Amino acid sequence: MTRIGLLTDLASRSLDEDLEPLTAALRALGVDVDPLPWDDPAATSASRLRGFDLVVVRSPWNYHHRADAYLAEIDRMAAVVAVLNEPALLRWNVDKRYLDDLVAAGVPVVPTRFVPPGGDLRSTLEDLAVGASGEFVVKPSVSAGSKNTARFRRTQTDAAGRLVQDLHRLGKTVMVQPYLDRVDSDGETALVYVDGRFSHGLRKGPLLQLDAGLVAGTFAEEEMSGRVPDAAQRQVADRIIAVLVERFGSVPLYARIDLLDDAEGRPVLLEAELNEPSLFHLHAPGSAERFAAAIVARTGDPVRPSRSR
Ligand SMILES: Nc1ncnc2c1ncn2[C@@H]1O[C@H](COP(=O)(O)OP(=O)(O)O)[C@@H](O)[C@H]1O
Numbered sequence: 001m002t003r004i005g006l007l008t009d010l011a012s013r014s015l016d017e018d019l020e021p022l023t024a025a026l027r028a029l030g031v032d033v034d035p036l037p038w039d040d041p042a043a044t045s046a047s048r049l050r051g052f053d054l055v056v057v058r059s060p061w062n063y064h065h066r067a068d069a070y071l072a073e074i075d076r077m078a079a080v081v082a083v084l085n086e087p088a089l090l091r092w093n094v095d096k097r098y099l100d101d102l103v104a105a106g107v108p109v110v111p112t113r114f115v116p117p118g119g120d121l122r123s124t125l126e127d128l129a130v131g132a133s134g135e136f137v138v139k140p141s142v143s144a145g146s147k148n149t150a151r152f153r154r155t156q157t158d159a160a161g162r163l164v165q166d167l168h169r170l171g172k173t174v175m176v177q178p179y180l181d182r183v184d185s186d187g188e189t190a191l192v193y194v195d196g197r198f199s200h201g202l203r204k205g206p207l208l209q210l211d212a213g214l215v216a217g218t219f220a221e222e223e224m225s226g227r228v229p230d231a232a233q234r235q236v237a238d239r240i241i242a243v244l245v246e247r248f249g250s251v252p253l254y255a256r257i258d259l260l261d262d263a264e265g266r267p268v269l270l271e272a273e274l275n276e277p278s279l280f281h282l283h284a285p286g287s288a289e290r291f292a293a294a295i296v297a298r299t300g301d302p303v304r305p306s307r308s309r
């Protein structure tokens with residue numbers, strides 16, 4: 001029997017709302033499924049992994065606290081079992097400096113400056129042309145779940161500078177972006193692709209309040225609903241998938257492309273999630289079944305018709 005491992009972590013496995021519908025959809029295709037916490041050595045020992053046909057990365061959400069250890073674990077696992085998305089894609093995607101590669105490929109991206117330890121916030125804000133009335137965002141280039149992410153007024157450079165210093169002290173590169181305030185009314189648009197084909201779209205409510213402090217817990221509470229992306233959004237996301245295929249020579253099994261609107265209302269990339277995106281199956285009926293079929297197809301087994309629905 002085909003056996004699939006869904007990579008998570010010990011703390012996130014009970015938080016990941018996708019695991020249950022995805023597990024059910026895979027089981028309906030006659031596949032054996034187990035969650036695999038990457039931070040549980042017994043669960044991911046080489047001898048155990050050999051019993052799996054494929055490991056699909058789903059919710060190792062604590063990875064960003066020790067990204068190097070996580071990527072080393074991915075490589076170790078990939079030496080004994082197929083891991084998707086491909087490790088090279090995961091490695092590239094863990095650090096948002098990949099945004100510069102996408103800019104170079106002609107993708108419209110939220111204007112972003114990276115400030116490595118030693119770099120200076122004030123000159124960066126001038127370079128980014130965050131005007132006197134403008135607001136901006138500071139966040140680490142390796143992060144998830146809105147951790148250590150905050151929104152500031154242009155007059156709050158001292159407070160922002162303290163966050164930058166704290167992150168630099170942790171050895172993190174910081175990213176600075178203008179706050180794209182259309183998110184306050186229109187939200188963020190996520191486009192999920194499975195096997196390079198558009199699967200479903202979502203709206204995510206705005207997450208950053210002024211003077212709100214930093215997120216506690218694993219991630220900020222997200223206000224999600226289904227959304228049909230418009231043609232311009234589809235075009236940007238399709239283009240990103242094409243760039244990935246060209247760069248890595250293979251189609252990502254899954255991708256979530258998160259877009260904001262710029263001041264003129266044009267879609268721009270906030271992040272391309274190829275590592276551990278929530279796919280929000282509960283907000284998109286049929287999406288877990290589509291994803292399950294794509295996963296099973298990657299094991300080389302013909303997909304069996306669903307028995308349960
Ligand atoms: N430049 C920005 N303009 C407006 N909102 C932003 C910006 N950057 C981040 N945010 C808000 O913060 C959230 C988290 O930032 P994001 O870049 O998606 O990082 P993460 O990897 O933590 O999800 C976003 O979902 C969005 O609500």
Ligand SMILES: [Mg+2]
Nearest residue numbers: 145146258271
């Ligand atoms: Mg995000």
